[in-house]
Amino acid sequence: MPFDPRSLAPNTPGYVVQNIERAESAIIDGLGKAGVATVHEAQGRIGLLSSHMRPIYAGALIAGSAVTISSPPGDNWMLHVAIEQLQEGDVLVLSPTSPCDDGYFGDLLATSAMARGCRGLIIDGGVRDTKDLQEMGFPVWSKAVCAQGTVKETLGSVNVPVVCAGALIEPGDVIVADDDGVCVVKRNRAAAVLTKAEERVANEEAKRQRLASGELGLDIYGMRERLAEKGLKYV
Amino acid sequence: MPFDPRSLAPNTPGYVVQNIERAESAIIDGLGKAGVATVHEAQGRIGLLSSHMRPIYAGALIAGSAVTISSPPGDNWMLHVAIEQLQEGDVLVLSPTSPCDDGYFGDLLATSAMARGCRGLIIDGGVRDTKDLQEMGFPVWSKAVCAQGTVKETLGSVNVPVVCAGALIEPGDVIVADDDGVCVVKRNRAAAVLTKAEERVANEEAKRQRLASGELGLDIYGMRERLAEKGLKYV
């Protein structure tokens, strides 16, 4: 029986979990196409990371399987360990064990991660070499941009559950990220969420056309009666 | 006698004021041309919203009449109500009744607002679908970008006075917004402020040429004597 990383408390230090399960790539790509806002709605408004997580450049859109990293403040040793665990289509997710804006990641690590098929980095900390990263097409969502370097002295973990920017992320969960932020979908819910997301997209397209023609949401959604019941006064 | 929304305390819930007065469109457009920094100076350095209000994309410049919205945290019901009140050239201004970064507004609401001639949104909260909004050319100045959705359960108000990002905004006031931020001009002062803003623009152009030629502000503004009186020591 493979080791179950979910049995570890979030951010437990000292472990590298090597065999993690991932969602099917067609599902992952489908979620990526739907985008963060739609996926977040489709799964019942859960799983969003804090809005302080911002892309280092506009326009990127990714989805992939989370390879998680728990790192001490100012120490990026575990990033090197994590890169060995990457597979094509993965996304690195780094959570410092206490708040830290240091630049854990730059163009050399990105070169290494891209060589292994990594699609991007989600980091509740800092990143540097942002101009190079944009030229390389390696997207990052981070709390800060900061040139401050890090040391390699203290163990953290790779592929244990982490709390990152206010969301629980377990290894192999699906990460979706775009200009609106970052959302996590539990691996075993990914197929169901995709179905709902696609329904939502179809449904929205019909509404968009009605709204574009000047019809009001008040009428499309039938809100007038309930507003009156609540006592809204037009004066 | 029409209902005077100014008789209501800011953010009083439960009202939709339907007939609001607006400034003349020529004045509004003139203020837009002058831009935020100039308008703010021209009216005596008042009316600026907090600097945490940032555009979702660079380069937009709008001016319009405020249609104000007071909304509970995490509840965007009143946005649907407000869209019905929009006229060509209006700007939506949303103030949550307590701090909230949720994404109150996205591409569907923008489609509806644009269908009624709305020029943009000022929101002391969050917005989502920012990539779509940029493609649609619908500018937003907000406190946050956030995919977190909202509910439609609790009444707020439309076209009552609101305090938004530190400024009092009354329905029909003129909003000017560009990369420097957002400024409000009282409706009944708009013409006077425009006159001063235009004087200021003309005056600045002359100074710009002198400064570009290498002349110093110390000399143009005659500051040397007063600096010496204050005791400035050159060493």
Add this chain to the structure above:
Amino acid sequence: MPFDPRSLAPNTPGYVVQNIERAESAIIDGLGKAGVATVHEAQGRIGLLSSHMRPIYAGALIAGSAVTISSPPGDNWMLHVAIEQLQEGDVLVLSPTSPCDDGYFGDLLATSAMARGCRGLIIDGGVRDTKDLQEMGFPVWSKAVCAQGTVKETLGSVNVPVVCAGALIEPGDVIVADDDGVCVVKRNRAAAVLTKAEERVANEEAKRQRLASGELGLDIYGMRERLAEKGLKYV
């Protein structure tokens, strides 16, 4: 003996130091070419300004000699005084004496500074007219963008040591700034730091190629043994 501005306590008001020493321009330009992250590493991870200092537009990269300004909150009088002290290749560095986001600087001051060869502004406060500044090609790293103007009433100082965004900056120190942030290099260490930065750039290029080919940092840096000694468990 020329007045030594380093004898003054940081932000001492009332002084303009006129003759400051600068580093050689070849050294300054070399540091600029290396960029902030490399320079910061090369000098032992010191001298970085706080990560709240962000460029008003992406892609700028400058290096220059600091002309420092200590200013009261909401008062930009000393900027006019400082511009007279600028030489070709200088960078303005403004530190308010208490936190303030007001827009101390806009397009007119930029016009004047550019006429004297100034390469940019570092300000732990606010700036305005950012669209104009970008069109003029005058880069600014600031804490805020804010249209709020300032007065000209109270003395500060020019070319005294200042603490700006968490770093001590003395007049004539070398400032390097790019998308990753802002770093200061002591004038008398600039040549030594450049040597180390250039070694670092060369060294990184070799590593980049190995990493791009799929070799792991774990192996290139020989980390596996030490990780095992620390007790890292692969499961």
Add this chain to the structure above:
Amino acid sequence: MPFDPRSLAPNTPGYVVQNIERAESAIIDGLGKAGVATVHEAQGRIGLLSSHMRPIYAGALIAGSAVTISSPPGDNWMLHVAIEQLQEGDVLVLSPTSPCDDGYFGDLLATSAMARGCRGLIIDGGVRDTKDLQEMGFPVWSKAVCAQGTVKETLGSVNVPVVCAGALIEPGDVIVADDDGVCVVKRNRAAAVLTKAEERVANEEAKRQRLASGELGLDIYGMRERLAEKGLKYV
């Protein structure tokens, strides 16, 4: 006809309004007795200042008539002007025209204000000499405690409308402040709000006894049916 300060835009500089209307002292004292949370609920959940406004010491509870001050950042000149306008039972309310944490107020100004019957200070900025102020029994609600002094160079205003910590406050409005924060009640609504607040206090006392005896809010407020309708699942 006396000058109506409400005709001025918030924070308009250069005015001292000398004759302001105040609420009756019995009403003011009644509101003080009810406390901030009750008053805020009683007037429909409006008028609360931002929660960053904290008391410098616990346990104080005041109510009084607002004497408002609009001050430039780092400039407390208008405080001296305002003290002359104080009457027995007034509360000073200071709003900087841009964010500033400087210590505008200390024990000397408190001595002067107390000599004129002032009950406390509400300041969206900084205060100093806090130990002395506590010993004197002069309560302050502020954004910051900061020893940084201020200058006296630039005009603001006294008794014009101000936006302070996110709330519109007009001269003569009733201020209530305690450990829960600060609330403003429009002068002409004060009597009506007091009536509702007193009803609320009576009503709460009955509920408190039922809850203390172990009865559940679910039953007292009859919530079970509506929760079931909304679909709450007990598992």
Add this chain to the structure above:
Amino acid sequence: MPFDPRSLAPNTPGYVVQNIERAESAIIDGLGKAGVATVHEAQGRIGLLSSHMRPIYAGALIAGSAVTISSPPGDNWMLHVAIEQLQEGDVLVLSPTSPCDDGYFGDLLATSAMARGCRGLIIDGGVRDTKDLQEMGFPVWSKAVCAQGTVKETLGSVNVPVVCAGALIEPGDVIVADDDGVCVVKRNRAAAVLTKAEERVANEEAKRQRLASGELGLDIYGMRERLAEKGLKYV
């Protein structure tokens, strides 16, 4: 087989889990006696909530079993639902589904919670009536103190896993809180953590005496050699 709340994604709305397992009360009380800093060290420096969680009054120290609440912003309906689920020795833990400082909890809810044996509240939001709460001896650790009230309109959940102030908390986990902050211990690790915490307390007492007598940590912990190896220079 009882429903396993751990099968739900954090903050899944719409559920009340009624039968949760708790740790033994002797273990809980032992952890409380050790205090937050010791417990946090004893379990390997994990489980600490963000340092923005502060007690509303100094000196309180509690430990108890978590009854968790996931609530929409500005909506405290689920608190009423949660109180029914309380047992003697429990601690309420509330996580808003998006950041919100509103005052979800005050003296009436505290009266009800105390009637059921609740030991305190951990809330990543706001609380009000703090003076009453202190007089009642009901401790709260919160992000904010805020008089702003809430509505009762939208479902959340009770006793599902929540991410609260950066930590994953599952129903029945042990919460320890004192002036240093708040820490969560997984229920099934509580006994083991207590053992380590008690060892730590004993060990610390011996060290305290040596340090008090003037012996240096450098010698007690044998640090001098390793510092020399790292290259520390005494000058």
Add this chain to the structure above:
Amino acid sequence: MPFDPRSLAPNTPGYVVQNIERAESAIIDGLGKAGVATVHEAQGRIGLLSSHMRPIYAGALIAGSAVTISSPPGDNWMLHVAIEQLQEGDVLVLSPTSPCDDGYFGDLLATSAMARGCRGLIIDGGVRDTKDLQEMGFPVWSKAVCAQGTVKETLGSVNVPVVCAGALIEPGDVIVADDDGVCVVKRNRAAAVLTKAEERVANEEAKRQRLASGELGLDIYGMRERLAEKGLKYV
């Protein structure tokens, strides 16, 4: 010639400077008696640390000679090194090399520091065991209270210049701290600043009596004429 720590750039790692000069104890104690606000004014409004530095308990007042520490984020090794350098009457001053709220210091280190005559700690980071520290009478001014522990892996420095909370502090400078915050006085200016501080105290006492009797600052300071010149309108 003793090593001059001032020749090192702020926060240069790897050094312990053993012989530092201190101000005379009578001067230090005099400055402590004057308090932070007075000392800060007396030296021309410079040297104040950021207002985010707050005491862990109210009422403490200290003055002493700075023993400075530069520490990596999440690493308190240098505190142990610094304690050996303490002399009777010293104050520890710790500046992390990048922002970090971790609890670098607790009751064991305080026991050790007190055994060597240390008067308190100034730390732009976190502290824990605050209840114990208060009982021991060991005051701390910090950015955060946080139970998160630290490691001992990476060198920093002791008694090099540091930038701490926005102020440059050199070893042996005089630190004054009370409820209003923390101020640094350059060692070689301490005597002069004391003289001015004492004049200021005497002067303030006279003013306090006049103000207490109801005389106005407007008259005592002769402000009326200048206000009129600036154009202040009484209406």
